Amino acid sequence: MTIESTLQDQQIDFDPRDFRNALGVFVTGVTVVTTLNTSGEPIGLTANSFSSVSLSPPLVLWSLSLRSPNLSNYLQATHFLVNILSDKQADISDRFARSNSNKFEGLDYKKSQQGLPQLNGISAYFECRTEARHYSGDHVIFIGQVINYQYNGSPTLVYSRGQYKILES
Numbered sequence: 001m002t003i004e005s006t007l008q009d010q011q012i013d014f015d016p017r018d019f020r021n022a023l024g025v026f027v028t029g030v031t032v033v034t035t036l037n038t039s040g041e042p043i044g045l046t047a048n049s050f051s052s053v054s055l056s057p058p059l060v061l062w063s064l065s066l067r068s069p070n071l072s073n074y075l076q077a078t079h080f081l082v083n084i085l086s087d088k089q090a091d092i093s094d095r096f097a098r099s100n101s102n103k104f105e106g107l108d109y110k111k112s113q114q115g116l117p118q119l120n121g122i123s124a125y126f127e128c129r130t131e132a133r134h135y136s137g138d139h140v141i142f143i144g145q146v147i148n149y150q151y152n153g154s155p156t157l158v159y160s161r162g163q164y165k166i167l168e169s
């Protein structure tokens with residue numbers, strides 16, 4: 001029996017909280033993925049599922065819960081922008097991790113080349129054209145071709161075991 005068929009045949013029923021805790025052992029950065037909704041208004045959410053995929057062509061990915069109230073907006077968007085948060089932006093991460101229609105209220109940001117929200121004070125950004133969308137389980141994986149990026153020396157915010165951490169340099 002192959003691993004694939006074993007996985008398919010078994011009823012896998014982990015405790016969701018415990019499975020999440022196990023995944024949280026893997027240390028990540030924190031991003032805010034922004035785009036425009038169908039009315040042209042800025043939207044964004046905190047995501048640590050960001051990962052690099054390919055250098056040539058330059059591809060990255062992130063995944064979005066099917067439960068997101070903005071699912072249809074992210075699905076229709078031709079572009080998205082990944083803001084890599086710096087170590088002073090835990091409050092920004094918290095702000096964008098709450099379902100709220102006015103996440104951008106009172107927030108300073110620039111417009112990228114494609115007119116997407118590029119937050120101030122970030123460590124890096126990757127502006128992407130949506131290359132592919134893959135439905136997988138309870139998330140959609142977005143793969144983006146990077147059309148534009150920038151980075152600086154600001155230390156990045158780190159997320160580990162459900163908590164923000166600051167790297168000692």
Ligand SMILES: Cc1cc2nc3c(=O)[nH]c(=O)nc-3n(C[C@H](O)[C@H](O)[C@H](O)COP(=O)(O)O)c2cc1C
Nearest residue numbers: 045046047048049063064065068069070097098099
């Ligand atoms: C550190 C951190 C990482 C997160 N990563 C993701 C992610 O990769 N994908 C996702 O769909 N939600 C992720 N979330 C949860 C969303 O940010 C949260 O559900 C938010 O309310 C979604 O915004 P929305 O309701 O406007 O869609 C993360 C939350 C935190 C605090």
